[in-house]
Amino acid sequence: MKVLVTGASGQLGQELQATCPDDVALTACNRSQLDVTQEDQIHRVLDETRPELIVNAAAFTAVDRAESAREQAFAVNSDGPHNLARGALEIGARLIHISTDFVFSGHHGCPYRPESRTDPQSVYGASKLAGENHVLQVCDSRALVVRTAWVYSRFGGNFVKTMLRLMSDRQEVSVVMDQIGTPTWTQSLARLVWVSRGHPEFHGIYHWTDSGVASWYDFAIAIQEEATALGILEASCRVLPIATADYPTAARRPPYSILDSTAARHDLGLVGVHWRRQLRAMLQEMKEYGED
Numbered sequence: 001m002k003v004l005v006t007g008a009s010g011q012l013g014q015e016l017q018a019t020c021p022d023d024v025a026l027t028a029c030n031r032s033q034l035d036v037t038q039e040d041q042i043h044r045v046l047d048e049t050r051p052e053l054i055v056n057a058a059a060f061t062a063v064d065r066a067e068s069a070r071e072q073a074f075a076v077n078s079d080g081p082h083n084l085a086r087g088a089l090e091i092g093a094r095l096i097h098i099s100t101d102f103v104f105s106g107h108h109g110c111p112y113r114p115e116s117r118t119d120p121q122s123v124y125g126a127s128k129l130a131g132e133n134h135v136l137q138v139c140d141s142r143a144l145v146v147r148t149a150w151v152y153s154r155f156g157g158n159f160v161k162t163m164l165r166l167m168s169d170r171q172e173v174s175v176v177m178d179q180i181g182t183p184t185w186t187q188s189l190a191r192l193v194w195v196s197r198g199h200p201e202f203h204g205i206y207h208w209t210d211s212g213v214a215s216w217y218d219f220a221i222a223i224q225e226e227a228t229a230l231g232i233l234e235a236s237c238r239v240l241p242i243a244t245a246d247y248p249t250a251a252r253r254p255p256y257s258i259l260d261s262t263a264a265r266h267d268l269g270l271v272g273v274h275w276r277r278q279l280r281a282m283l284q285e286m287k288e289y290g291e292d
Contacts, residue, residue, distance in 0.1 A: 004051035007058030014155035015186040036080030042087045056097045064250040066124040077127035085138035094142045101149035103129040106254025113260045114205040122251040145205045153186040154286040163223045167237040177217035177241035181257045182209040185278040207259035211272035217241040226280050
């Protein structure tokens with residue numbers, strides 16, 4: 001199968017390349033090779049590669065910066081997926097589009113299902129929701145939207161790497177304790193993408209995260225404990241829990257964004273793995289191969 005991946009230099013893009021199955025002829029394009037906001041570039045690349053499946057991992061993910069860069073965020077997160085969807089429709093390709101828990105308000109109080117009411121509270125969330133809608137409207141049954149949350153990996157920048165750096169450099173760090181979600185290793189998300197490539201009936205909106213629940217504070221404590229056990233961290237650093245109100249940001253975060261992945265696990269036969277086990281595995285991989 002011929003597959004095109006956009007956003008190749010991002011966390012998921014790099015993970016998809018690292019885990020690419022042997023029976024996939026992969027073309028992975030970073031922004032300089034394929035800017036999804038440019039329709040002419042999309043047509044050129046699609047004409048050259050003729051993929052059967054397009055995986056859109058390109059996104060404007062600077063959540064706080066999006067508040068003052070609305071036009072740029074919507075160009076990448078809304079117009080970009082729209083352009084890709086029209087290109088996919090023209091050549092008869094399937095499109096897998098990656099989205100986010102930020103499409104929800106976080107005030108629901110129980111896990112969000114794919115059909116749950118959306119209510120983004122930030123420019124980033126609104127732009128991602130608009131992208132979802134474009135993809136589903138244009139490609140219909142040939143489109144798969146996968147919402148995920150709190151992603152991290154040994155590739156690129158993420159919360160885990162930030163914590164490791166801060167815990168190495170400081171004697172004390174403060175981490176928000178009243179935002180709840182599920183840390184998700186991008187390798188887990190990549191696995192879902194590669195498994196779903198062989199299931200054209202798998203379409204619409206699905207949720208995918210690792211299993212379990214955590215606050216950012218819980219996540220930070222686990223990072224410290226696991227990294228210390230592996231010898232990645234040596235110095236002791238105090239981790240202090242703080243409230244969201246004590247750490248103001250430009251964009252509002254969902255205070256509760258647990259995604260219900262039951263449908264994805266059932267339909268694809270995948271088994272969810274607890275986020276702490278996944279964190280340990282990622283840190284072991286990072287220790288062995290280094291950061292990218």
